[in-house]
Amino acid sequence: MALTIGIIGLPQSGKTSLFNALTKAGAPISGYAASTVKANIGMVQVPDARLQPLADIFQPKKTTPTTVDFVDVAGMGQAAQGGKDKKEGLNAEFLGHIRNADALAVVLRSFANDNVTHVNDTIDPFRDLENLNAELTITDLASVERRLERSTRSAKSGDKKYQQEIDILRRLQSALEEFKLIKDLELGQPEQALLKDLFLLTIKPRMYVLNVSEGALGEANELLEKIAAGEAVDEAGLSNELKGIAKVAQRARSEGSEVAAVSASLEAELSELPEEDAQEYLESLGLPKLGADRVIQVGYRLLNLITFLTAGEDEVRAWTVTKGAKAPEAAGKIHTDLERTFIRAEVIHYNDFIKYGSFAAAKEKGVYRLEGKEYVVEDGDIMQIRAGAGK
Known part of the structure; x- marks a missing residue:
């Protein structure tokens, strides 16, 4: 995607x-x-x-x-x-x-x-920014308040999870009423999980x-x-x-x-x-x-993204992953089955490949290597994925 x-x-x-x-x-x-x-x-x-x-x-x-x-x-x-x-x-x-x-x-x-x-x-671009932030917070406040109304009704069943949700929503509501951006708040795992469902703009x-x-x-x-x-x-x-x-x-x-x-x-x-x-x-x-x-x-x-590459006679292609992604996740960008059946990756950095001109020459120089599931992909890596047979 x-x-x-x-x-x-x-x-x-x-x-x-x-x-x-x-x-x-x-x-x-x-x-x-x-x-x-x-x-x-x-x-x-x-x-x-x-x-x-x-x-x-x-x-x-x-x-x-x-x-x-x-x-x-x-x-x-x-x-x-x-x-x-x-x-x-x-x-x-x-x-x-x-x-x-x-x-x-x-x-x-x-x-x-x-x-x-x-x-x-x-x-006045700074004033305009303040006005845009105000409108975004007003929009998020409306979303939070709608969810708060639903959670309050659901809490009458006695389910404790709704009370925790209400506490989180009230904290968000209070921040937004003060025109604070949600992204500026220190939020723990429970808050982060709820935010995924709210699709707030200020985060x-x-x-x-x-x-x-x-x-x-x-x-x-x-x-x-x-x-x-x-x-x-x-x-x-x-x-x-x-x-x-x-x-x-x-x-x-x-x-x-x-x-x-x-x-x-x-x-x-x-x-x-x-x-x-x-x-x-x-x-x-x-x-x-x-x-x-x-x-x-x-x-x-901004989104902490990097690009890795695949290269061959059929296609030369760029792929995007989050910085810190491991080799199986990168393989999954190529095809979802490759993440599940991943065995290892053949990796050479773009700069090394251009320096030596071919996979064969890079292997001779020792810069073409095999990496396992814990390998962290680097920007500019050229990768070939080895995977097992899928179901």
Whole structure:
């Protein structure tokens, strides 16, 4: 199953422009109201520079990168427009588009444009983040309170498990009423088990995607790198746009979230150009790659994901697993039966394979090895699975 990232933000924040830059889907760009439940859905191939060299060597019938699904949902903003006392939250159909997302990409607008109105009239990405968080917590609060009502009714049977559930739900309710994100709470195993059933939004890993003006793109990325590294930043010399970016980046660093800066409209345009032309323009801005590619990479770091590879004459393919996964789990990504019948894996790292040019040469050099069930897969491993006969 592909990684799924839900793209959320206020209307006119650039969500759909980012979606188009990522997916090349050409979704229509027009601000739609918070009551609209329309969603754009697209699949993106994850850029991986290791696939082409392997394809050049093996000349396979096909080359298959791993993928990410992006879901661009309607513009939020009830909390921004109705205040924190508004209790409806997001409706069920809206939630249906993002409740199963593995992570959220929160798009925050920092660019000014008189032709593109802002729901709050002024540009302030940190304020917008606070408003979005308020709406997410209101939505989660409604979910928790509905579950609390059901559990309270069920507890009348005398079953003690419901009383424990009520205690947990009341703790969550109290936190959400104070507009705290569930992901910031210290939760034990019983709480974690219950959360899997609730599909709360404020527990999902998140990245902040700052949609910046084209002219500020290079400076914004340099600023994000400094803040991520813990370097001091003299905000007195920054433009208003960069000050807003710095504030969001500092918030992201304090809570362990990831952040990226893109110019979504620019990159949507570049995504329609031939790759060489787009790359040349990016280099003129001092940027190594499309922001869309950076968003995918940030998503992988956010979710602690790595990529392993399989290679042969039939197919060269990339696969995604969680960092720390053992060899049988990786085998299960290729086919579920392989995890159950796993015996061992033949493993060589991509860098060693490219250095020596073939499996045979790698074996001679002693870098092609057999690993058992306890082997922890590393990013860039090329694996061949040995398994027993299935039932």
